[in-house]
Amino acid sequence: MAFRFDLQHEDKETAARLGTMHTPHGVVPTPVFMPVGTQATVKTLAPRDLRDVGATMVLANTYHLYLRPGADLIAEMGGLHQFMAWDSPILTDSGGFQVFSLSNLRRITDDGVAFRSHVDGSEHLFTPEKVIRLQEQLGADIIMCFDECAPPLDYEYNKRALERTHRWAERCQAAQTRQDQALFGIVQGGVFPDLRRQSAEFIGSLDFPGIAIGGLSVGESKADMHRMLEELEPFLPRHKPRYLMGVGAPEDLLEAVARGMDMFDCVLPTRIARNGGVFAREGRLNLRNAQYARDPRPIEETCGCYTCRNFSRAYLRHLVQAKEILAYHLNSIHNLYFLLQLMAAARKAIADGTFASFKEEFLDGYRTTDEDARARNREARGKNIAKRGLITEL
Amino acid sequence: MAFRFDLQHEDKETAARLGTMHTPHGVVPTPVFMPVGTQATVKTLAPRDLRDVGATMVLANTYHLYLRPGADLIAEMGGLHQFMAWDSPILTDSGGFQVFSLSNLRRITDDGVAFRSHVDGSEHLFTPEKVIRLQEQLGADIIMCFDECAPPLDYEYNKRALERTHRWAERCQAAQTRQDQALFGIVQGGVFPDLRRQSAEFIGSLDFPGIAIGGLSVGESKADMHRMLEELEPFLPRHKPRYLMGVGAPEDLLEAVARGMDMFDCVLPTRIARNGGVFAREGRLNLRNAQYARDPRPIEETCGCYTCRNFSRAYLRHLVQAKEILAYHLNSIHNLYFLLQLMAAARKAIADGTFASFKEEFLDGYRTTDEDARARNREARGKNIAKRGLITEL
Numbered sequence: 178m179a180f181r182f183d184l185q186h187e188d189k190e191t192a193a194r195l196g197t198m199h200t201p202h203g204v205v206p207t208p209v210f211m212p213v214g215t216q217a218t219v220k221t222l223a224p225r226d227l228r229d230v231g232a233t234m235v236l237a238n239t240y241h242l243y244l245r246p247g248a249d250l251i252a253e254m255g256g257l258h259q260f261m262a263w264d265s266p267i268l269t270d271s272g273g274f275q276v277f278s279l280s281n282l283r284r285i286t287d288d289g290v291a292f293r294s295h296v297d298g299s300e301h302l303f304t305p306e307k308v309i310r311l312q313e314q315l316g317a318d319i320i321m322c323f324d325e326c327a328p329p330l331d332y333e334y335n336k337r338a339l340e341r342t343h344r345w346a347e348r349c350q351a352a353q354t355r356q357d358q359a360l361f362g363i364v365q366g367g368v369f370p371d372l373r374r375q376s377a378e379f380i381g382s383l384d385f386p387g388i389a390i391g392g393l394s395v396g397e398s399k400a401d402m403h404r405m406l407e408e409l410e411p412f413l414p415r416h417k418p419r420y421l422m423g424v425g426a427p428e429d430l431l432e433a434v435a436r437g438m439d440m441f442d443c444v445l446p447t448r449i450a451r452n453g454g455v456f457a458r459e460g461r462l463n464l465r466n467a468q469y470a471r472d473p474r475p476i477e478e479t480c481g482c483y484t485c486r487n488f489s490r491a492y493l494r495h496l497v498q499a500k501e502i503l504a505y506h507l508n509s510i511h512n513l514y515f516l517l518q519l520m521a522a523a524r525k526a527i528a529d530g531t532f533a534s535f536k537e538e539f540l541d542g543y544r545t546t547d548e549d550a551r552a553r554n555r556e557a558r559g560k561n562i563a564k565r566g567l568i569t570e571l
Numbered sequence: 572m573a574f575r576f577d578l579q580h581e582d583k584e585t586a587a588r589l590g591t592m593h594t595p596h597g598v599v600p601t602p603v604f605m606p607v608g609t610q611a612t613v614k615t616l617a618p619r620d621l622r623d624v625g626a627t628m629v630l631a632n633t634y635h636l637y638l639r640p641g642a643d644l645i646a647e648m649g650g651l652h653q654f655m656a657w658d659s660p661i662l663t664d665s666g667g668f669q670v671f672s673l674s675n676l677r678r679i680t681d682d683g684v685a686f687r688s689h690v691d692g693s694e695h696l697f698t699p700e701k702v703i704r705l706q707e708q709l710g711a712d713i714i715m716c717f718d719e720c721a722p723p724l725d726y727e728y729n730k731r732a733l734e735r736t737h738r739w740a741e742r743c744q745a746a747q748t749r750q751d752q753a754l755f756g757i758v759q760g761g762v763f764p765d766l767r768r769q770s771a772e773f774i775g776s777l778d779f780p781g782i783a784i785g786g787l788s789v790g791e792s793k794a795d796m797h798r799m800l801e802e803l804e805p806f807l808p809r810h811k812p813r814y815l816m817g818v819g820a821p822e823d824l825l826e827a828v829a830r831g832m833d834m835f836d837c838v839l840p841t842r843i844a845r846n847g848g849v850f851a852r853e854g855r856l857n858l859r860n861a862q863y864a865r866d867p868r869p870i871e872e873t874c875g876c877y878t879c880r881n882f883s884r885a886y887l888r889h890l891v892q893a894k895e896i897l898a899y900h901l902n903s904i905h906n907l908y909f910l911l912q913l914m915a916a917a918r919k920a921i922a923d924g925t926f927a928s929f930k931e932e933f934l935d936g937y938r939t940t941d942e943d944a945r946a947r948n949r950e951a952r953g954k955n956i957a958k959r960g961l962i963t964e965l
Contacts, residue, residue: 220896224881246889254867255867471644491648491654492611492654492655495640496611501610503615506896
């Protein structure tokens, strides 16, 4: 089955869109948030738990799976869906973001990127062709072009990186051999409207079945991110899904949906869960706080997730304090359920023509803190992305 | 509802027994294996997972829960069943084993045991009266007497410790105020038949609703353990459940059932799971081994657990190697399912009058290794129990 995106409804007051993606492993209503299963597992959750929280599609990381256990091994085991026992849609990224943020970069050339594994220090080369071959071995429903993720505020760097990213997009398209996978192009260009526009026009011209926006949510301000999305929107093909990479905070999701974005992924909900951070209607709670020690209420009284239906904040705090793995599991269940319900509510509001007021009402009640923003930036940036000025670019 | 034990059938060829325990939170067929939920969670598993693997009753540790989050807090939250969202039967131990094996012991007197917390080094005193009060706050269906767990091979030590354990049993009985909890006595006496007999007769005379055997599986040989159980069996009340504490290897469970034991608990299945160890019909497998890297088979072809129905050894090995929490979760599910199915099969064999041949057939096919035995001993002993010769006994 070929990939298809049906645009079903466009909001009148905002740029929000309602759609459906058809993939070989099932149908995905958009806007959609995709939980991240970096190493072929959404951390602490089994596939039955993912279904239970309402996940329709998950993301896995080509960079990690290439290093361990190897894309050839996964292919031999029947592909990623069978390997991780998730027979619903999967998206794999290209490894572009990871080689720039996680690995020890060695050399960037027009050919590709040489890097050292963060696992064992071994040397590797990613080229557009190699990254497509790896993703074809993994067998996800949606695969991504190899791109260069540049520091968002350096114009000259972004200009050079964009040129490379565009050449790599053409090479990825040429390298694709499987017809059952949808290859998405990636728009880059930092926080610079002229570069973003140029990139959207070029990537749009290549006729990919979907378009991703890379290089945002990596340290720039919220205002910059919003401005970029507004600049870009008119230049993005209307009848193709638009995937804003690496965004997963509730407030960011709604702001991006309002600016015409359809797909999202982020480690945020599962990562903060492992540190005792949980989403609530009024903002993020930190279950480590002593105030929850004797709190008999669930995280959210009205939440329908397994965690809220069964456990008190007091119990969850105890598990967090005792470093019990069940804390990570139960908090991850809640956070993913919260985001997936938020997206379901957003879809309903778009269908009903009430998205603008739905978004305002949610944001009015949802407190974001500096701590949240700092954590989000830290997480999104990854370990090394801030050091990239030091990297040898050839 | 008061506690009741129905002895339904006694095997003709062995001392195996089939029974049913009736508790305020439900009925438990015996012989039964109880997964250990030390800190009010069976590690990595939610209650729904525990039901799914067939658990009917779980154990929690008074020592751990007293230190964190506190028995008063759990009482305030409605008791242990509500706190951990497990509305089926629970047994709490008395903390006796833990103060001797985990904490930094300060002083043992006839009054009780002074110790320092392994969590924060704070000083505490456990007396029989205090331990009963804590267990009444926790609210389990079955609670245990406070006992002194002596090094199994030291006759003089065991003789003195036994005297104390018997006085403490009387004091525990006198201290009990709740009528909805069944208080079990504990038989001690190391590897010495005369002490074990003396203890069984004394504890039996106190008319507890159940009898536990403590101080075995703590470093003595398998032959010693079997001999002790055989010596003890004729002296144990026939119509009361017999609980062999701390035993959970498949071969040990069947040998103990054959010697008249009805209840068991052990951290073994969940602890080895977190190190990649999984039970199989032919013996324990270590999923870290490279031989499983490309093995598409489940742990066991015929196993009906969630893990075996969905995942290959190759996937599980990948998760173990990548230190993914899902490995601990999925391996724990399999190991508990394996043991609980083994106990269900044992109950059926006792009912059918085929237990002796069932046991022989299982043990013929099940390879135990020195590594297994060493790991089991290490685990059962706990951290400090071997050092107890150094402890100030007053």
